[in-house]
Amino acid sequence: MSQQLTKAQVAEHKDEANGIYIIIDDGVYDVAKFLDDHPGGAKILKRVAGKDATKQFWKYHSKQVMEKYGPKLKIGTLKEEAKL
Template structure:
């Protein structure tokens, strides 16, 4: 993405949920896509996209195993990216959803294991 990319917050994305004539935006890998004009063409039907309208759909997009063609097609609908703070918040939420804790005591407990793997590092 270039330095001139428009940045939006998760709150901005949430407002674009496709309801009441509003456009439909989704987030995939911290990029924001306006998929309003694509929904009727989606092979799985518009309902699948509608379920994630105004939300981060990264996990679902990846889990389904979309083709490289689908990933390339997304570029056509790219309108911006998440603000840096919301990217950070998203990463924390994804780690928590996957059972990965990264704060305080849990991080300290992990360090001896990492030292075994990487040698003398300051992880």
């Protein structure tokens, strides 16, 4: 279940058919099944699909939100990539 993904792999998942992946901190989350339940609407999640949404997430959510929904949506972690 838990896998390591690169930023490029996360970027490939931007639609419901392939999964809508977002990065928060070093976690990778598939929010495709959460679109209808997101209080802010699906549009916001689709806007950050395939991207690092850390800044946006923590601007509007508390640690309790991550504790409640994170384990259900987390599919892996962000793989460290060599910096050139």
